[in-house]
Amino acid sequence: MNSSLTEALKSQNQISSGQKFTKASDDPYAVSWGVRLSFDKSRLGMYENNQKFVTASMDNAATQLGSIIDQMNQLNAISVQAQNGSLNSTALKALYLEADQIKQTITSQSATKDASGNAIFPSAINQVQIEPNVNVDSGIKFSDSFGGVGDVTKVDVLTKINEFVAFLGQKAGVAGINSTGTASSVSTGLTSAYNQLQDSQTRSGLVGSLVSQSASAVNSLGTQLAATTSTLLDTDMAAATASFMKSQAILNAAQSCLVNFSRVICFRKCNFKNLKKNYDNSNWLDYRYFLYFRWLRVTRREPLSFMATY
Secondary structure, rough: OHHHHHHHHHHHHHHHHOOOOOOOOOOOHHHHHHHHHHHHEEEEEHHHHHHHHHHHHHHHHHHHHHHHHHHHHHHHEEHHHHHOOOOHHHHHHHHHHHHHHHHHHHHHHHEEEEOOOOOOOOOOOOEEEEOEEEEOOOOOOOHHOOOOOOOOOOHHHHHHHHHHHHHHHHHOOOOOOOOOOOHHHHHHHHHHHHHHHHHHHHHEEEEEEEEHHHHHHHHHHHHHHHHHHHHHHEEEHHOOOOOOOHHHHHHHHHHHHHHHHHOOOOOHHHHHHHHHHHHHHHHHHHHHHHHHHHHHHHHOOOHHHHHOOO
């Protein structure tokens, strides 16, 4: 009975808490593995946060670079138009003003910040782990897109744009503007700047694609971990309910037996010898009736029909 009571309480706790074990001593092996799985799930959460951060960073950079590249196309179109020898100074000045406005917009976009106040093109980036043994850049570095750091392998995009606008202003006769560039050199500069910006945009897309693949892998791993943890630690409701019902049935049966046993004990303790002395020989039949009805009372039976009125 004690064993059944213990099992019933255990099953009831499992059902109410949803957990198989309440303390490590219940199953040290399973609980220790559960701790390790919880740690792994925490790591997956870290990977997911890193993926979201990198995705947002790359999306912001790709959006800005796409806009800047569109404007670079406009500058290239202006460069082609400016080579038309039939344009007068008024037409050239209009092209200059348009190019100067584009220059200012690109310069502003290169220093744009996101909603959190962080530069979309930071001066420094770091490596971020997006899944086990996979690290990617946290963003697109300013120098990788716009140069300007003394790296001969990089094109100073903003300088090339300024050189083109200055050349166009001098050609249009705008006062105070001097340029040593030629049509060929400034056109080549724009092309190099355009190619570098496209490379950065492509890099942001590649990193974004890699993050997307990692997100799928981490999500799949997370599902497996959740299933393993559930199997190991969570209550099997069907099994726990069946165990509880079985233990409860045993307890109910045991309780019923104890009640009947107690009644029998009480019946036996009655002092029938002393009771019998109260009846003389002529009343012995009454005594037997008394015993019969005592038996009916203990066994909860109905009296025979011909004795019901006794």
